[in-house]
Each structure stands twice: as structure tokens, then as C-alpha cells.
Amino acid sequence: MYQTIIEPRVSETDGVGHINNTTVPIWLEGGRNKLFSLFNPDLSFKDWKMIILKTTIEYKQQIYFGRNVEIKCWIKRIGNSSLELYEEIWQHDRLTVQANTIYVNYNVHENKSEIIPNEIRKELEQHLYEEGLNGQ
Numbered sequence: 001m002y003q004t005i006i007e008p009r010v011s012e013t014d015g016v017g018h019i020n021n022t023t024v025p026i027w028l029e030g031g032r033n034k035l036f037s038l039f040n041p042d043l044s045f046k047d048w049k050m051i052i053l054k055t056t057i058e059y060k061q062q063i064y065f066g067r068n069v070e071i072k073c074w075i076k077r078i079g080n081s082s083l084e085l086y087e088e089i090w091q092h093d094r095l096t097v098q099a100n101t102i103y104v105n106y107n108v109h110e111n112k113s114e115i116i117p118n119e120i121r122k123e124l125e126q127h128l129y130e131e132g133l134n135g136q
Contacts, residue, residue, distance in 0.1 A: 001127055002072070007068050008067070010065060019064065035085075047109070053082070053102045060097060063097070073127075074086045075127045081116060082105070083102070
């Protein structure tokens, strides 16, 4: 599992006193930085590989300013050229968000997907999600 701690900002808080739902996808993306580094070690957008295809987010509880959140990211499935992530956001021992996201390893110059290289696949396999053993 990949873990990232985020400190909520005042500007992310909405009029009803909790973190705005539009902030959550940005935080989830922040939890993927280690994955981006696997596919793009120099983090250059010139040859960016990780293209998002789909994301679904389920809001479980409200998130508040003043307490850090923890983003947890597992690999749920590895295909030939795509991978599915299972992600959670926790705040103060409470599961607040669950998400599933699909990315494809993509060659922007040739405008087509590419097979995930074996060395990256091996690293991804170390972070596989096993239902009942990880998270909730």
C-alpha cells in the first residue's frame, strides 16, 4: 500500500463546514505520486504515461479542516496495459472515502496504450489489495 498524509487547508472547507467534495479527487491524485514516479521517473510531462480512464468515489463520512487525512492506495488489478487502484481516505481513525480508479499506460506520441513493463509490474504486485486483509 502507498500512503500519503495531507493537511487540509482552510480554502478547501465549504460553507457547511466540511472539506468540499471537489477536493477529494485532487487529494486522491496526490496519493498516486509514487505510482506516477514508477511510470515517469523524471516526472516530465513530455513522455507522461499514466492516463486516467475512470474513477468512482464513494463519500462515507464528512472530512474536516484541522486534522490531517491519510490517503491509502492499493493496486486492485494489473492488466496488460492498465491498472485499477483501490483507494481510501482516513481521518481520525474514520474511513471517509473509498474510490476505484483505472489508469492506462499510454504512449502520448504514438497515441496508443503500451504493455506495462515487467519491472514496474513487479513493484505494483508488492502493493496488491486483498479484500478482507487490507482496509475495511
